[in-house]
Amino acid sequence: MDGVGISNFAGGAVGSAFYGTIAIPSPDALQEFKVQTSNYDASYGRTSGSTVNIVTKGGSNTFHGTLFEFFRNNDLNANLFFSNRTGQPRGVLKQNQFGGTIGGPVKKDKLFFFTSYQGTRQRNGVAAGVGNSTVVLPATLTDNRSAAALGAAFCPGNNPAGTPGFNYSRTFLGGVQVACDGSNINPVALNLLNAKTNGAYIIQSPQTILNPGTQAASGFSSYTIPASFNEDQALFNVDYMFSSRETIALKYYYSFGKTINPFQGSQPPGSGFSTLSGNNTFSGKISSVLSASVVNEARFSSYYIRAYEQTGYPITAPSVGVTPNTPANIIMPVVSITGLFSFGGSTIDANRSPQQIFEWSDEISWVKGRHNLRFGYNQSRFEWDICSCGKTRGSLTFQTWADFLLGMSAAQNGTAQSNIFSSSASGQPFTEPNFLRSNQLSLFAQDDYKVSSRLTLNLGLRWEYDGTVYDLRPNGGTNAVWSLLSSVPIPSAAGTYVGYTVPKDYKGPFPDGLVRRDNNLLTTGHAPLHNFAPRAGFAWQAPNTQDKLVVRGGYGWFWQVLPGQHYLDTLDGNPPLAAPVSRTGTVNSLATFAVPFNPPVAFDSFDTFLRTPTSSVAYTAVDPNLFTPLTMTWNMNLQYAFRPHLVLEVGYVGTRALHIETSEAKDIPVLASPSNPVNCGAPTGCITTNTAANAAQRLPVLGISPGGFRLASNVGDSNYNALQVTLRKSFSHGLQLQGAYTYGKCIGDVDGTTTQTGQGGSVNSNAGLLDRRQARGECDFDRPQRLVVNYTYQFPGFHNGHGFEGKALSGWGVSGVTTKQTGQPLTFTDSRAGAVYANVGTLRAQMCPGVSYADIQTSGGIESRLNNYFNSAAFCAPPIVGTVNGAGGATGYGNTGRSIVLGPGQFNFDFAVTKKTVVGGLHETGYLELRSEFFNTFNHPQFATPGVQVNAPATFGVITATSVGPRIIQFALKYVF
16 A cells, blocks of 8 residues: 555455454545556565555645545345245345545645545444354254253253254264263263353354254254444545655545454354454655656555454353363353264464554666666564464364264273363463564565567566564573484383474573574474566567557566464464363363363473373374465456457466475374384384274384374465456446456366465365375366456436426436356364374265266255255265275275355346436535445345265265355445545
């Protein structure tokens, strides 16, 4: 914004409630808006993705400004599709967005100002996961919450195969089942089922039943409770001309927002949270004309991102009989029931994570003959003080509803696993945040060389220094190194701390086995100094085509600066500052609902992280050799002008991302046999069989939770190729029109990435843990085909706008955007898979013999398939692997690939009608603009992704949400002078 960066260093994208959001000024305060999608010149860096440049308005020798009000009300809107389906009333949506701008001279030709204000007041019961939530519940759950009633509703004896309660009355691994008299229902589960907030149960009974009367029956509810969002923002710009050759521009932007969200994703009411957000941005620019051909611009900026989040979940762990992970946070852990729902909010809904960024830059431009030369320097200092306090309460996962009702340890339920499949948390004192710091530097040189009247070359070179993040905490900065752990694969019974490393200036506890690094970084040295990024492009106007054909192309390297979060996971996830717990499957066998984190761990110490042959320590680490990922992009574009106002563009775009930084799980159980025994030096002796119960004894490095070494490293890879076609009609005869079509494909081995956070994912998909090629597939965020048509038409004036009829019938216009795109790729999972490997990674499903991917989707219109979008008969139980001489064995990974079918697509129309009327007032040319805007004009339901877990019949193939809201109407009135 105004030449300085406003990206979110922590999250690497536009931000979120956790990271805070970037500055988004009022549209009326913007002078210029430009989006660059690929192969921009060497003056841009830090990312390979698109870059958005905005320039805010300034003052001039004449006064100018606007006043506006944008208005929404639920009385104008359609109802949500699933609220209609469950007989619920239309959700509340009331919004007022108001403000204005004014700019002008303080001293003519010398000093100018521009200021803007925008206020937003919103109550929103329509936005998915914020004011609206859809939840899948047990079909046989009622408001009778006595132990006896629950036992009768969910015991196997009362729910034989084929009945609606069958899928809710069996535990995941068998063993003890719910008693029909309810005598063994866990008191914690009973307390939670009877807990209320605002007079309603925390876990409410379903509003309607899908597939009633069948074994596939599931309960379904759609809730709307309006979220509130109040924001005020202001901008103030001053420009002063010392002379015609020297100017200074000072700009300040402020925003403050408060949000109260009743929901946290697709959860029942009561699991909401509140946030504080906003920005303080100050920037200054001095422009100097050094000569007729040389101009210099020096900039400085201070950019603050406000980020605070607080849970609204009212249930404490002690109030329902649960021992919390740490006395510092007694809020009840988040509970997830696989294939149904979760409740309790999120482990990140209690945090303080403000960011402060300082930036200095200088750029000099020199026009010399046919060369337009630019040279630049940029330096940034990032400061991120964060307490991710919500992680301390942790989360619990149950594989079935019956497991949730019982909540027993393995010894109590008679199986190898607790009914609590997974317990995870990270204890950390609320008073000890991480103090993360990073320094970044870049230099560039760019030459735009006009070789001839027909050929221009754009040649550039950029150098970037992506400074590694470090922590100022005297007892922080702990890392774990796989090579050190591997040097002691079988620890002694007395245990070892070998594997941990601490910073050079570390001042915390230092037991034997720790290694002190020779610097304060997580990596072995400073960031790479060889991050050079060449850029090359050309534009050539073909001869003998009457200047109608232009060919453009380019190639460039882009270094992808790593977001702070990629380091934070390690810096706030290791002792002694933090006390991580991550236990799954047999490793979590001691957990009960009353004591889910068993054995407990303590922070401010390494004591409970001693690695022994039978321990289950979890490590979060950054690869000591981590370096900056590289993306190479190239494109070729043909542009042909059929007419002066009609241009066709056909282009090819290619991208290759190398060494993507992502998460990698290590310490995966290996298969044993008499001829290939495992861990013969351990106290258990040689392991020669394979079962789910002995998975932790078949680890390459004993004493770690299976897959419990989570490493951020440069192990990802992807490529993207696309055909892009654009037909553009520039404004003439009242009409402006553009249609843009993309046909492309992204292939990679990183599973779970999103385009919202710009981070995340892993290469731990299924057998990809054993063979990286098995993790390769279509990128999760890919949209193979996308068509966007936008248009504007201004109707001819009447009587040149004079007189009553002229004013009434002139100034009318219509505009719209139509978007049609395919759905996103889907990967099918099965939580029964991978038991022989301790269920590590994304557990992909197994196709039945003789079935192909073409048989997965059912036929018919999408609304007729909302409860059975997929063919469940296409999938079988996971295979048994690891059997030795007919004994042992457990489930392996399924044979389905990643991203094998596409989910529902989108086809959306947005439309607007405008009316401009010259009314004079503050200026003789002042006019009123009335806008009527219709989002999702035809109220066409566009559906979200169906459930993809094949062993969760309540949700598999069931669509419970829409991806686009209902028709929403907005009116606006603006005065421009």
